[in-house]
Structures are given as structure tokens and as C-alpha cells.
Amino acid sequence: MKPKIKLLVAYATFISISDGLLISFIPEYARSLDFSIVLVGLVVFAYYLTEMFFRIPIGSISNIFEDRVMIVIGAVSIVFAGIFYLSSDVYKFFIYLAQVALGFGFSITWVTVPSYITRANGSLSIYTFSVGLGWLVGPPIGGRIRDVFGFVPLFLSYISMTLLALIVSIMFYRQGSEESQDTVSISETNLRTLISYIVTSIAYSFKEAYALLSRGGKILLAALVSFIMFMSFSLSFSIIPLYIRETLRYSSFLLGVFTASNTAAASLVRLLSGKVISTFGEIKALIGGVAIAGITIHLIPSTTTKINLIAISIVWGLGAGVYLPIAFDLIAQATTEDERGVGMGLRGATGTFGAAIGVLVLSKIAGMYSVELSLKIFGAFMVVFAVFLAIWWSLRGSKQ
Numbered sequence: 001m002k003p004k005i006k007l008l009v010a011y012a013t014f015i016s017i018s019d020g021l022l023i024s025f026i027p028e029y030a031r032s033l034d035f036s037i038v039l040v041g042l043v044v045f046a047y048y049l050t051e052m053f054f055r056i057p058i059g060s061i062s063n064i065f066e067d068r069v070m071i072v073i074g075a076v077s078i079v080f081a082g083i084f085y086l087s088s089d090v091y092k093f094f095i096y097l098a099q100v101a102l103g104f105g106f107s108i109t110w111v112t113v114p115s116y117i118t119r120a121n122g123s124l125s126i127y128t129f130s131v132g133l134g135w136l137v138g139p140p141i142g143g144r145i146r147d148v149f150g151f152v153p154l155f156l157s158y159i160s161m162t163l164l165a166l167i168v169s170i171m172f173y174r175q176g177s178e179e180s181q182d183t184v185s186i187s188e189t190n191l192r193t194l195i196s197y198i199v200t201s202i203a204y205s206f207k208e209a210y211a212l213l214s215r216g217g218k219i220l221l222a223a224l225v226s227f228i229m230f231m232s233f234s235l236s237f238s239i240i241p242l243y244i245r246e247t248l249r250y251s252s253f254l255l256g257v258f259t260a261s262n263t264a265a266a267s268l269v270r271l272l273s274g275k276v277i278s279t280f281g282e283i284k285a286l287i288g289g290v291a292i293a294g295i296t297i298h299l300i301p302s303t304t305t306k307i308n309l310i311a312i313s314i315v316w317g318l319g320a321g322v323y324l325p326i327a328f329d330l331i332a333q334a335t336t337e338d339e340r341g342v343g344m345g346l347r348g349a350t351g352t353f354g355a356a357i358g359v360l361v362l363s364k365i366a367g368m369y370s371v372e373l374s375l376k377i378f379g380a381f382m383v384v385f386a387v388f389l390a391i392w393w394s395l396r397g398s399k400q
Contacts, residue, residue, distance in 0.1 A: 002120065003175065004120070004172060004175050005117060005120060007168055007171055007172040007175070008071075008113050008116065008117060008127070008172060009126060009127055009130045010130075010168050011071070011075070011109075011113070011165055011168040011169055011172060012109065012113055012127060012130055012131050012134070013130045013131070013133060013134045014134070014161055014162070014164050014165035014168060015075075015078065015106075015109055015134070015162070015165050016130070016131045016132075016133070016134025016135050016138065017134040017135075017137060017138045017161055018078070018082075018134075018138065018158050018161040018162045018165065019106070019134065019135065019138060020134055020135045020136070020137065020138020020139045020141075020142060020259070020260075020263075021138045021139070021141060021142035021145075021154065021157055021158050021161060022082075022085070022138075022142060022154065022155070022158045023102075023237050024139050024142070024143075024236060024237055024241055024255055024256065024259050025142060025143070025146055025151075025154065025241065025252060025255070026043065026044065026095075026099075026237065027040045027043075027044065027237070027238055027239075027241045027242055028146075028241055028242070028245050028252065028255075029085075029095075029151055030043045030095060031242070031246070032151070033088070033089070033092050033095065036367060037239075037242065037363055037366050037367040037371075038363055038364060038367040040238065040242070040363065041238060041239075041359050041360055041362075041363025041364065041366075041367075042360075042363075043095055043096065043099060044099070044234065044237055044238045044359045044363075045356055045359045045360055045363075046096045046099040046100055046103070047099040047100070047102055047103045048103065048230075048234065048352045048353075048355040048356035048359060049103070049352075049356050050099070050100045050102075050103030050104055050107065051103040051104075051106060051107045051348065051349075051352035051355075052349055052352040052353045052355075052356055053349075054103070054104055054107035054108075055107050055110075055111055055345045055346075055347075055348035055349040055351075055352060056205050056206055056209045056342065056345040056346060056348075056349045057205045057206065057345070058070070058107055058108055058111040058112060058341070058345055067112050067115075067116045068172055068173040068175070069173065070108050070112050071108065071109070071112055071113070071169045071172060071173070072166075072169045072170060072172075072173050073108060074104070074105045074106070074107075074108030074109045074112070074169075075105065075109075075162070075165050075166040075169040076105075076166065077101045077102075077104045077105035077108070078101070078102060078105035078106070078109075078162050078165065078166075079159065079162045079163060079166055080101045081098045081099075081101035081102035081105060081162075082098075082155055082158045082159035082162055083159065084097045084098035084101060085098040085155045085158070086152065086155040086156070086159070089151075089152075107348070110348060111341065111344050111345045111348055112341075113127070114127060114328065114344055115340055115341040115344045118328075118332060118340055119337060119340065125270065125271065125273070125325060128267075128270050128324050128325055128328075129267055129270060129271055132263055132264075132266060132267030132270060133267065135259070135260070135263040135267075136260050136263045136264050136267060137260070138256075138260075139255070139256035139257070139258075139259035139260045139263070140253060140256040140257050140260050141157075141256070142154060142157070142158075142252075142256055143251065143252040143253035143254070143255055143256025143257070144252075144253050144256070145157055146252040146253075147251050147252045147253050205342055205345070208339070208342050209342050209345065209346045209349070212334075212335065212339065212342065212343055212346055213346060213350075215334065216396075217334060217396075218330040218331075218333055218334040219330070219331060219334040219335070219343065219346070221283070221286070221330060221389070221393065222327045222330040222331050222334075222347055223346060223347060223350040224350075224389060225286055225287075225290060225323060225327060225389070226323075226327060226347045226348070226350045226351035226354070227350045227351060227353065227354035228290055228354060228382060228385050228386075229290065229293070229320060229323045229351065229354075230350075230351030230352055230353075230354045230355040230358075231354040231355055231357065231358035231378070231382075232293050232294075232297060232320065232358075232378070232382060233320075233355065234354075234355035234356075234358050234359050235297065235358070235362070235375070235378070236259055236262070238359050238362070238363060239362055239363060239366050239371050239374055239375065240258075240300070240375070241255055242366070242371055243300070243301070243371045243372070243375065244258060244309070246371075247371060247372070248304060248309075250306065250309075254306060254309075257310065258309055258310060258313045259313075261310050261313040261314050261317065262313040262314070262316055262317035262320075263317060264314075264317065265313070265314045265315070265316070265317025265318045265321060266317040266318070266320055266321030266324075267321065268318075268321065269317070269318055269321030269322050270321050270322075270324060270325050273321075273322055273325040273326065276322055277322075277326065282326055282329070282330070283393055285322045285326060286322060286323065286326045286327075286330075287386050287389045287390050287393070288319070288322075288386075289319045289320055289321070289322045289323055290319070290323075290382060290385065290386040290389065291319070291382075291383055291386035291387075292315065292316070292318065292319025292320075293316055293319040293320045293382060294378075294379050294380070294381070294382025294383035294384075294385070294386060295319075295379065295383060296312050296313075296315045296316040296319065296379070297316065297375055297378060297379035297382060298375070298376055298378075298379025298380055298382075298383070299312055299379070300312055300375050300379070301371075301372035301373075301375045301376055327347055328344075328347075331343040331344060331346075331347055358378070362374045362375075362377075362378055365377065
């Protein structure tokens, strides 16, 4: 593995650990600030709205500042998110600033890093495994810190981990630029021209993303599955923590174990994705994973014991785990090398759009009725969505 790829894998691992340390516990923290369930949904929505807006243009912006610069900017933003979280106990609105900073930083990370790795012919399976590893160890550690020490030490632990990631991003930057990446020299232009170029590039990237989506086929399938899968992922960072902590009265550590079990199962499936795909086929495995995830989410409100909760989480992870490597592969098949950054951004944008819509609607249902009903409704919807995808893809194949 090339040294620069190793640094990016290390960076992604530190970022995913920091993400795991914190993100499942933000709803509980918002509740400790006397936020209602609907306001908790708005806090989570702020994160996904930011990601939704920035995911697509990040590829074009990287062509201005280079990937290595963008990665450092993302790392700095993620560090500042921790500072805003730490300050939100005094200034409550800072929690929204933290979510925006986190969303911006992760938009850069989860678009630029895999896009760079694919261009450099690196291993996406190693990258996705390292990210999964971070999400595996982060939640239980974060839960234990929350239970024993409280939120302030949790935020300090997060900041420490993100500072390590920032150091690695600077090391990556110091490795030098890529000759194959066309960039704009900032020193050769004035500020007004630079801003105009950025705006034009962002507008063009959205236009290019729409053109990619209009092709239909594999790129549209990847986008639709991203929409529903991200919507399901957002549950782990919105109403499921409230169900485990407030309804079942279990510890933050158990919430962390629930999240880690899901991640461990998903990571295992990602490592074995080649065998899964060769057995079932790429499309069947992808759509089947959506159906399995929907069934398990529907069953969560009927599950009250710790063992059953963990079992449900594992099965959910097994179903959802095939999504990421298959989605990356579908996008790689449907795009040229020059389009790949926008293609990855499109996947992320449609996904975060689904997550943002899901958080708003499901939090509203949870606030008006109950968290349990909200989970049951979404689980059933996800299964129906999987059936729709299967029928649509089958009809599309019969016409060709």
C-alpha cells in the first residue's frame, strides 16, 4: 500500500473513532439541555442538512484547492465541532454550530478520501474496514466515558482524537500534491475571480450530478439505496438512542454496544462482500440488505431485553453492511475517473437528503405519538421500498 494511502486510512480511522465516540450521544446531550424530541430532531437535521448541501460540490471545490488541502480543512472543521459542543452547555445554540461544523468536515472526509483512494487504485475494502473499525471501538468507549465521567470528558476525548486526525492530515498534506489533479493556482488570481470560480464550479457540480442521476441505471439505483439506507442510519443518531436511554432506561454504554454490534456485523459483511456478491449477485444482495434492515428496525420496539437488542443490532448490520462496497462499485462502474468525485458526492447527497427527511418526519411522529410507533412505521416503509426497488430493477431489465 502506498504511503499516502496508508496515511488516508489512518486519518479515516481516527475520524471514525471520534465520530463513534460522540455522535450516538448527541440526542441524549440535547435532551440534557432541555430540548424536546422535535428540537432534538432539528439538531440532528442541522448535521444532515449541511452534509446534503456540501457533498456534491466538494469534488469540484477539491479541484480548486487540491484534495490534500481539503482534507486538512475538513479536519480543522471537525476539531472546531468539538469546541462548539464543549461550549454549548453555556450557549445552547452552539450545538447547532457544532453540528454544522461536523457535517462540513465529514462531507469533505467521506467524499474526498474514497475518491482519492479510487483514483490512486487503492483498496476500498481496507478503507471501509478501517472506517468500520473506528465505528466499532468508538461507541462503547464513548458510552463508558459518558456513564462514568459525563459529557465534558466525552467532548474532551473527542477533541483529542480529532487532533490526532488533524496531525495525520497535515502529514498527508506534506507528502505533496498529485500531478494528475488539475487545480487552480490561487496565487495567479485575485479574490473576486477565485470566488466567482468557486461559485461557478459549485453550480456546475450540481448540474453534473443531475446529469449523472438522469442516466438512470446503476447510478440511480445507488442513489435510491443511499437515500433509504442513510435514512435508516440516522435512526442510530436520533430516536434509537432516546428509545434505549429514555424508554428502556439502559446505560449509555449499552447504547454504545448496540451501535458497535451493528458496526461489527456490517464490517464483517464488507470484508466478505466479494463472496456475498458472487453468491447472490450485486443487485440482489443490495436490495436484500435493504429489506433485512427494514425488518429488524420494525422489530426494535418489540425488543426490550439487552440480549435481544444486541441480536437485532447484529442482524441489522449484516443486512446493511453490503450497501457501502456495492454502492461504491456501482458508482465506479457508471462513471469515468473525472466524474467519480461528483458521483461519490451524489451518493452522499442523496443519502444525507434521506437522512435529513427521515430525522424530521420520524422525530415529529415520535414527539406526537411515540418513538416505538415511529420505528415501526419506518421499518415497514423500508421493506416496501425494497420491494419497489426489486420490481423497478426487474422491469428495467426486461425492457433491455
